[in-house]
Structures are given as C-alpha cells and as structure tokens.
Amino acid sequence: MRSVSIVGMGKTPFGVFPDQSILDLAVAAGRKCLKDSNVAPSQVEAFYLGNFAGPSFVGQNHLAPYVAAGLGLHEAPATRFEAACASSGAAFFHAWMAIAGGMYDLVLVAGVEKMTSQPLARITEILASAGDLGGEVKAGATFPALFAMIARRYMHEFGATREHLAAVAVKNHANGAKNPDAHLRKIITLEQALAGRPIADPLTIYDCSLVSDGAAAVLLAATERAGEFRKPIRVLGVAQASDRLALADKADITTFPAVRAAARQAYAMAGAGPSDIDIAELHDCFTIAEIIAMEDLGFVPRGEGGPATAAGFSALHGEKPINTSGGLKSKGHPVGATGVGQLCDLVLQLRCEAGERQVPRANVGLAQNLGGSGATCVVTILGR
Amino acid sequence: MTLHYCTGCGQAYVTPPASCRCGGSEFRAAEAAGRGQVYSCTTLHAAARAHEADLPFQIAIIELEEGARLTARIAGPPVAIGDAVRLAGEREGVHFFTAATT
Numbered sequence: 001m002r003s004v005s006i007v008g009m010g011k012t013p014f015g016v017f018p019d020q021s022i023l024d025l026a027v028a029a030g031r032k033c034l035k036d037s038n039v040a041p042s043q044v045e046a047f048y049l050g051n052f053a054g055p056s057f058v059g060q061n062h063l064a065p066y067v068a069a070g071l072g073l074h075e076a077p078a079t080r081f082e083a084a085c086a087s088s089g090a091a092f093f094h095a096w097m098a099i100a101g102g103m104y105d106l107v108l109v110a111g112v113e114k115m116t117s118q119p120l121a122r123i124t125e126i127l128a129s130a131g132d133l134g135g136e137v138k139a140g141a142t143f144p145a146l147f148a149m150i151a152r153r154y155m156h157e158f159g160a161t162r163e164h165l166a167a168v169a170v171k172n173h174a175n176g177a178k179n180p181d182a183h184l185r186k187i188i189t190l191e192q193a194l195a196g197r198p199i200a201d202p203l204t205i206y207d208c209s210l211v212s213d214g215a216a217a218v219l220l221a222a223t224e225r226a227g228e229f230r231k232p233i234r235v236l237g238v239a240q241a242s243d244r245l246a247l248a249d250k251a252d253i254t255t256f257p258a259v260r261a262a263a264r265q266a267y268a269m270a271g272a273g274p275s276d277i278d279i280a281e282l283h284d285c286f287t288i289a290e291i292i293a294m295e296d297l298g299f300v301p302r303g304e305g306g307p308a309t310a311a312g313f314s315a316l317h318g319e320k321p322i323n324t325s326g327g328l329k330s331k332g333h334p335v336g337a338t339g340v341g342q343l344c345d346l347v348l349q350l351r352c353e354a355g356e357r358q359v360p361r362a363n364v365g366l367a368q369n370l371g372g373s374g375a376t377c378v379v380t381i382l383g384r
Numbered sequence: 385m386t387l388h389y390c391t392g393c394g395q396a397y398v399t400p401p402a403s404c405r406c407g408g409s410e411f412r413a414a415e416a417a418g419r420g421q422v423y424s425c426t427t428l429h430a431a432a433r434a435h436e437a438d439l440p441f442q443i444a445i446i447e448l449e450e451g452a453r454l455t456a457r458i459a460g461p462p463v464a465i466g467d468a469v470r471l472a473g474e475r476e477g478v479h480f481f482t483a484a485t486t
Contacts, residue, residue, distance in 0.1 A: 049451060120430075121431070121432060121433045121436055122433065122435075124430065124431065124432045125432035125433055127432070127452065128432050134399065134477075135398075135455055136443075136455035137432075138427065138477055138478055139434040139443050139455045139456055139457050139478050139479075140431060140432075140438065140441060140443050140457060140478075141443055141455060142428065142430065142431060142432060144428075144430065145426050145428050145443060148425050148426035148444055149424040149443075149444075150424070152424045152425060152426060152465065153465065154425040156424075156465045192404045197427045197429075198427075198431065199428075199429055199430050200426045200427065200430070201426055201427050201429075202426075203426075243481060245444060246454040246455070247455065248398075248445050248455045249401070249453070249455050253424065253445075317468075319477065
C-alpha cells in the first residue's frame with residue numbers, strides 16, 4: 001500500500017447563493033483546488049464526487065461527469081458517491097484507495113450540495129430520506145427528531161444537560177465568527193442558545209446545523225510525488241465503516257459503532273491514538289453528535305463529552321481544539337460537501353494558513369464525517 | 385400486533401429485516417401483546433410536508449415486552465423515557481401508542 005498525500009485544496013464559501021448552480025459551485029471549488037496545486041486538468045487521472053441529493057434538490061443526475069466536463073477533465077473516469085452526509089468522505093476514502101493501491105498517482109475529490117433553492121419542508125423531507133423510510137420516517141421522524149431522541153436518551157443515561165449541548169453551539173459559533181468562509185458568522189451566548197426556537201425537544205434551532213450551498217475539493221497524490229507540490233499533507237490513516245440505518249435497530253443509540261470501527265482502523269493505520277491528535281473537525285450536524293463523537297473517538301470517556309465541552313476542553317485554545325472552522329453548526333452543512341470541507345479546514349490548520357483561528361500546535365488532525373444517524377462514518381487522520 | 389421472530393436466534397422484529405443480526409433470513413410471525421416502554425422520545429415542532437398538518441406531535445422508540453423496538457407515534461398525553469405504553473392503533477403502516485395508565 002502506497003502513502004498518499006493531499007497536495008491541493010479549494011472550497012467555496014458555505015452559505016445561501018441563489019445565483020450559483022450546483023455546477024457553478026463544484027467547478028469553482030475544483031478550479032481553486034487545481035490552482036492551489038498548480039496542476040492542469042489534463043493531469044488529473046480520475047475524479048470522485050461526493051453528493052447526497054443533487055437529483056432531489058436540483059433535478060440533475062449523472063453529476064460526476066457533468067462536473068468533470070465543467071472542470072475540463074475530459075476522459076478521466078468520473079464517479080459520484082452517495083453516503084448521506086458522509087458522501088464526500090466516502091468519495092475521499094475510495095480515491096485514497098485508488099492511489100494507495102497503485103492505480104493512479106493524481107486524483108481529484110470534490111463534494112457539493114445545492115440545498116437552499118427548495119422550501120424548508122421539502123429540504124426536511126429530502127434529508128429524512130437518509131433515514132429508514134419504511135419505519136422511523138413514515139412515523140414522522142425528521143433528522144432533528146432522530147438526533148433529539150439520541151440526545152434525550154444520552155441525557156437520561158449520563159445526566160447531560162441542555163447547557164452541555166448549548167456549550168457546543170456557543171463554541172462553534174465563536175470559531176465560525178473567525179472564518180471568512182463560514183455561513184453564519186455570529187457569536188451567540190449560552191442564554192441565546194438555550195432560548196432558541198424548539199425544533200424537536202430537547203433540541204432548539206441552535207442545536208441544529210445549517211442548510212447551506214457549497215462545494216469543496218482536494219487533490220490527492222502518491223506521496224512519492226508529493227515533492228512536486230507546495231506544503232503536501234500526509235494521509236496518515238483513513239477508514240470507512242457502516243451500521244444499520246434505523247435507530248430502532250440499534251442496541252444503544254448513545255454511541256455510534258461505525259464511528260468506533262472507523263476510528264479504530266484509522267488510528268491503527270496511522271500508528272496513533274486519541275492523545276496524538278492535536279485538532280479535530282467533528283461532524284456536529286447536531287450539538288449532541290459532537291459530544292458523542294468526542295467519546296467514540298476516545299478523546300474523553302463515555303458521558304464526559306458535555307462537561308468537557310462546557311469546561312473549554314475543545315475550545316479554540318483548549319486542550320484539544322474541535323471544529324476550529326465553526327463546524328457544521330456555524331461554517332454550514334452543504335451535505336455532500338461537508339466531508340471534503342472538513343479536510344480542507346484541517347489542511348489550512350496543518351499548513352498554518354488558518355488565519356485568525358490558527359492554533360499554535362497543529363501537527364496531526366482528525367476529521368470525522370458521519371452519514372445519516374450513523375450508518376456511515378469516515379475517519380481521516382492527516383499529518384504534516 | 386404481529387411480530388416476526390428469527391428462526392435462527394429468536395430475535396423479534398416489527399418488520400422482518402432482509403437479514404437478522406445473526407445472519408438468519410427466515411422469520412416466523414406471531415401475535416404480540418402490543419405493550420412496552422419508551423426507550424426515547426421527542427416532540428416535533430417542524431416536520432416534512434407529509435406530517436406538517438399534525439404538528440406538534442410526539443414520536444418514540446418503543447421497546448416491546450418481546451424485545452423488538454420500533455419508532456411509533458404517541459397518541460394522547462406526552463410520554464417520557466421509561467413510561468409504560470400500549471398499542472392504540474395502526475394507520476397506513478404507522479403504529480400509534482399511548483400511555484398504558486390512560
């Protein structure tokens with residue numbers, strides 16, 4: 001197995017962009033990435049695109065060659081990956097395999113989602129289709145409702161409080177306010193977060209990530225060729241794991257087995273453990289998801305994610321900074337772009353190009369990209 | 385209500401899955417009491433289009449006495465984790481449960 005490096009990155013801001021189509025967004029991120037790596041489209045050997053629901057949100061199918069043509073990639077094989085909110089994490093994992101396995105030297109991976117052109121009830125319905133349609137969704141569950149049931153059970157078992165959940169939102173908004181590409185650059189107080197409009201109790205609007213448009217891209221190269229590029233970042237470990245879709249089919253909804261499995265494999269590949277991780281981008285689709293991810297990744301023991309967050313453990317200048325980009329909560333969550341977007345934000349930190357949100361010690365970073373209510377997870381560990 | 389038991393390991397399901405956790409794929413149907421308790425729950429204040437007219441409404445993951453879990457609607461007063469519930473009815477494939485004391 002060959003070592004693989006990220007040798008370029010590019011992303012659009014995340015937000016509401018009525019004047020930009022799904023193609024405009026994906027091509028903008030791809031072009032920025034190729035420019036960052038100083039690579040011509042003709043040099044790219046294959047294209048992997050993460051996208052959750054382009055056909056539902058904007059009607060366009062056959063998206064990968066559609067975007068590849070827009071980028072001038074011509075005959076390179078182009079394939080779309082769908083794994084709910086982990087779509088571009090899955091695209092990245094498979095692109096990594098193609099280089100690690102020796103098939104290609106240079107592969108472009110992108111993620112894109114164009115969500116905001118639909119009314120909110122339709123967006124809710126499209127997102128819910130990543131749950132179990134015949135069971136929980138038929139009963140009326142939405143994604144906020146699924147994570148609300150996870151939060152309710154977690155609070156019941158571990159004594160976590162609404163304040164613990166709100167502490168995640170306050171932290172991520174504080175970080176996102178420093179990120180020029182974030183969707184909602186707004187500092188919020190604990191009182192505001194607690195008093196948010198109820199969505200699915202115990203979750204309020206401030207516990208939920210944003211509905212965003214956006215795209216992100218990274219260029220992968222065999223590390224033996226990484227010397228040709230400025231500031232390459234090594235992929236130290238990466239793994240993808242799966243679980244059942246329906247919450248009712250899981251023995252314990254306060255932990256995600258797919259996250260634990262992917263983390264175990266990624267740590268083993270990197271020869272590292274939780275204490276070696278300097279910074280992390282975690283999948284805070286809802287505040288409770290970041291708390292559980294901290295525990296499933298081994299950053300803190302079970303039940304301690306909430307108190308640790310409230311005590312500043314994961315703050316920008318805390319012991320282990322989490323979501324220095326603002327996370328899905330403040331940076332935004334264009335579903336199919338999120339996995340690669342997390343990697344772009346880690347690359348910025350590892351290159352010391354993260355501006356106002358740069359942390360002083362950033363040698364090893366971890367990204368955790370969760371699909372749906374945990375049926376897919378991709379964990380990636382990067383190092384400089 | 386009808387439950388489906390894996391002929392390999394005995395695990396009960398509300399809807400028989402393509403494969404049981406044990407790998408089995410044969411199921412035996414049997415009637416169940418329709419009683420259980422709330423494993424988790426939430427009251428929704430926003431919903432997909434098909435359910436918007438019902439807002440606000442409560443859904444719950446119910447653990448039946450036979451061990452199967454399902455996600456169901458709650459009819460009547462709100463319930464909390466650990467509450468005993470019983471089947472109140474079924475409409476278009478959705479089970480409705482209600483607090484067992486009412």
